[in-house]
Amino acid sequence: MITIWIAFITGLTTGGLGCLALQGGLLTSSLARQAETDALRGKRSGPAAITATSGMSGASIARTILLFLGAKTVAHAVLGFFLGALGAFLRLNALTRALLQFGIGVFMIGNALRMLNVHPIFRYFAFEPPAQITRYVRRTSKREASFALPIFLGVLTVLIPCGISQTMMMAAMGTGNAWMGASLMAAFTLGTCPVFFGVAYSAMRIGAKLEHTFMRVVAVVMVLFGLVALESGLNLMGSPLSASRLARSLRDDGATTSVVLIPTQVAPEPTTVSQEIVMEPAGDPIEPDITPTPAPPEKQTIYVQAMQDSYLPPRQRALANVPAELVFITDFTRSCTRALVIRELGVETYLAESGRETFEVPPMAPGAVLRFSCSAGIYTGEIIFE
Amino acid sequence: MVKKTYRIPGIECAMCAMALQSLEDDVPGVRRANASYRHQRLEVEFDETKVTEEELLAAIVDLGYDVEAIA
Numbered sequence: 015m016i017t018i019w020i021a022f023i024t025g026l027t028t029g030g031l032g033c034l035a036l037q038g039g040l041l042t043s044s045l046a047r048q049a050e051t052d053a054l055r056g057k058r059s060g061p062a063a064i065t066a067t068s069g070m071s072g073a074s075i076a077r078t079i080l081l082f083l084g085a086k087t088v089a090h091a092v093l094g095f096f097l098g099a100l101g102a103f104l105r106l107n108a109l110t111r112a113l114l115q116f117g118i119g120v121f122m123i124g125n126a127l128r129m130l131n132v133h134p135i136f137r138y139f140a141f142e143p144p145a146q147i148t149r150y151v152r153r154t155s156k157r158e159a160s161f162a163l164p165i166f167l168g169v170l171t172v173l174i175p176c177g178i179s180q181t182m183m184m185a186a187m188g189t190g191n192a193w194m195g196a197s198l199m200a201a202f203t204l205g206t207c208p209v210f211f212g213v214a215y216s217a218m219r220i221g222a223k224l225e226h227t228f229m230r231v232v233a234v235v236m237v238l239f240g241l242v243a244l245e246s247g248l249n250l251m252g253s254p255l256s257a258s259r260l261a262r263s264l265r266d267d268g269a270t271t272s273v274v275l276i277p278t279q280v281a282p283e284p285t286t287v288s289q290e291i292v293m294e295p296a297g298d299p300i301e302p303d304i305t306p307t308p309a310p311p312e313k314q315t316i317y318v319q320a321m322q323d324s325y326l327p328p329r330q331r332a333l334a335n336v337p338a339e340l341v342f343i344t345d346f347t348r349s350c351t352r353a354l355v356i357r358e359l360g361v362e363t364y365l366a367e368s369g370r371e372t373f374e375v376p377p378m379a380p381g382a383v384l385r386f387s388c389s390a391g392i393y394t395g396e397i398i399f400e
Numbered sequence: 401m402v403k404k405t406y407r408i409p410g411i412e413c414a415m416c417a418m419a420l421q422s423l424e425d426d427v428p429g430v431r432r433a434n435a436s437y438r439h440q441r442l443e444v445e446f447d448e449t450k451v452t453e454e455e456l457l458a459a460i461v462d463l464g465y466d467v468e469a470i471a
Contacts, residue, residue: 137437138438140413140437149424152425
């Protein structure tokens with residue numbers, strides 16, 4: 015799951031440029047109309063003020079952009095609210111969220127490859143609004159400027175989302191919570207504002223070539239985010255093919271064991287042993303060696319601590335064919351490691367900030383691996399039964 | 401009314417498609433202009449008594465796009 019902070023940083027770093035490429039034209043139209051209106055109303059004089067936005071006062075430009083961005087943020091937050099509610103309605107479980115994460119990753123990488131013009135097939139990753147919608151948005155942007163125009167255009171941006179916005183929308187639905195969806199979209203859109211404002215404010219000064227370079231940077235970053243989303247999806251599915259689990263398998267061949275065996279409570283049956291006392295000339299009689307065969311343990315206890323940024327130990331071994339108590343320990347843990355998913359046990363829970371929570375594990379066959387992760391699929395761990 | 405389809409290899413996103421759609425408002429005689437980024441195509445319906453095909457193609461080039469006739 016993409017957190018609020020990651021959504022904000024995504025908006026700050028790549029979303030602003032991505033959205034600007036698609037929605038900047040609307041804002042520029044609004045600025046141009048505002049410039050004409052300002053000139054007609056006598057706010058600026060001289061021929062330069064009539065046709066160029068550079069003729070607008072700085073305050074007028076700033077006000078128009080801020081109204082646009084404010085409306086855009088509110089509109090996207092409302093959209094996120096409904097997407098989150100839709101996700102809750104669909105009752106996304108861990109597997110569905112995993113598939114959604116996987117889909118987000120594929121979508122982001124496909125979009126990035128489209129932006130890099132790798133192959134025409136990737137154009138199908140672009141969302142094309144219907145012609146009627148683009149026609150309405152375009153004609154609205156050409157209306158005479160008013161106080162409400164940039165607000166109205168800002169709201170209309172939800173109809174023409176850029177590739178990164180579309181990804182955030184899917185993530186908002188994946189939260190399965192209306193308020194989280196709204197927060198995610200608001201955080202992302204707020205993140206886009208500084209870049210959007212800065213670039214739009216000096217929009218006429220940025221040449222097409224520089225913008226083209228920026229878009230390539232955006233595409234590369236999208237590929238990286240897409241790979242992170244794919245990794246999360248694989249971890250949530252409990253797949254051994256995620257990069258983190260493969261890396262752990264390669265570097266760690268001596269898993270830490272922190273298993274506590276609970277011995278059998280029943281006393282062993284007495285073993286009949288023939289005793290032969292050998293009298294040594296000078297010494298005590300030697301007692302025969304009686305070594306009873308130890309009975310198999312009734313149960314084993316496996317401990318895992320949920321830390322701020324990991325599960326410890328991340329990998330451990332336990333006994334096969336012995337039922338287990340899997341105990342998760344938290345100690346003032348304020349991290350998403352508390353949002354625990356053990357798909358094989360059907361566990362999706364939120365651990366207390368401090369305490370212990372126990373899960374029953376049935377006897378596992380030799381070679382079985384029980385995998386667990388946070389609900390975002392970022393922090394992972396596994397128990398290998400031998 | 402005449403309906404023609406052109407190939408526009410320079411459409412890079414939905415914004416380009418919107419820009420080409422503006423032919424409806426800016427070129428007298430053009431009734432409909434629907435552009436597709438996915439297919440890199442522009443479908444134009446125009447009244448040839450008000451605008452010739454040459455004028456239409458010139459307007460597309462003025463917007464900054466190369467244009468190739470298909471049908």
